[in-house]
Each structure stands twice: as C-alpha cells, then as structure tokens.
Amino acid sequence: MKTYSIENSEGTVLRPNSEFERRIIFQYYLDNDIKINSKEKEILLKTDVSEHESIGIIGCLLNDSTHLNTLRLAIGSKNLSNKKLSNLASSLFNAEELEKADTVYFVEKNVDDLTRVENIITSEYLAAFSSYKR
Template sequence: MSTYSIENSKDSILRPNSEFERRIILQYYLDNDIKINEIERGILNECHVSEHESIGIIGCLLDDKSLLNSLRLVIGANNRSNFKLSTLSNSLLDSEILKKAVSYYFEENKYDSLNRNEQIIRREFNIVY
C-alpha cells in the first residue's frame, strides 16, 4: 500500500497546518488517476483547506455534481501552475450546476448561514472568479 493514502493520512489531510503533506498526497492521487473510496470521500468533505490548488484537486477527486463542488472546480480550473488540475477541473464543470451554485452561495444564503467549509470555499471562489 502506498504511503500516499488519504485514508491512512487522515490527520495530515485534516490538520490545518499540513499544507505541504496534504498537497503531496492529493497531487499523487490526481497524477495517478486514483479513484477515492467512501472513507476518503468523507475525509475530503471534512477538509477545511483554503489553499487553491488543494481545493481544486479535492473537487476533481470528489467528482460529484454538488453545488459546493462546482465552486471547487472553478477554483481548480483557474489554477495556472498545474495543467492537469486546470484541464480536469474544466472538463468536470457543468455550467448549469455552476449557475445554481452561484445563486445558492451568493444570492440565496448569507455568509454567516454557511458552514465553515462553505465559507472558506465561497471566499476563495471570490478571489479567482
């Protein structure tokens, strides 16, 4: 088993000050086209990272059609230093879901009514969009 495992590195993935370790693991999954399992999906959904590249990679790994994930994918699509991340994020984006996500997170709900992860992703989305 690889040492680059989301499931076996839960503490590193979730620890606020582990940007380097987290990004190494996430990038390994992205570079090797590794599909995540349900445990890893849960860990990634708990992750409160504010670093753009990691947010984008998480969006690609989750590869779901949720409103929040659409915002993650936009952040990933706007990454200029990671071509694979940018390309994959763009390919996974759905413009209709993105419209709904923007409406939900920026028009229908106030910042204070969002959970911590939603607040972080909304804030970082504002920087790149």
C-alpha cells in the first residue's frame, strides 16, 4: 500500500512540474484531516506552486492567520470542483482578515520586496479575485 507523506516526498512537493503527484499528496492530507508536523510546515512554506487547488490546500494545511496564508485560503475558497477545500478554506478566514491581507500585499508592501512564493500567491489571488475585488 502506498503512503502519501509531504515529509517523505519533499522533492516531489517542491519540484516545479510535479503538479499531479503533489496534488494527490495534498488531497490525501485534506481528505483524511491529517495535521502537518513542523518539517511538513517548512516544506509547504517553501512550495511555490501556482495551481489554485494546491495553493488552497496548502493554506488549509498550514491553518495559520498570516496575511499570506489568508490569501491562500481565499484562493481555496473559490475552488468550484473541490467542495471540501472550498468549505474548509472559507471557514478559516473572515472578510476583515482578507481585507487586511489585501491591504498589506497590495498597498503597504513594495512588489520588489516580495519573495518568489509571495509573488506567486499574490498573482494567483488577483487572478482568482479580479472580478470580486478592485
């Protein structure tokens, strides 16, 4: 029986062109309500995936209230094909937190100072919310 582990699949999770394999691992964690450990958290924080479903699942697995994670959760909340992701992501942030995260990333922070992960998340957030905000 194959086991799915972020920690034991770090190379797969971080490899740019492993969307399918990464999503299977992430979905396994989401479907089974698996809590991540500190090593897995470190891996997820480095993951620079630009696929909306994976971004949202990462947000749910990290389950923290950082501004960047709020943007991840907002992206996940808009997922139409994965209801568990959409419902869970929606429950982990509120409109006030999203407004603050939006302000931090699109008003206060200089785009030249963003990390690669922040650039990807903010770009995907704008794509997901282009008709919702602005």
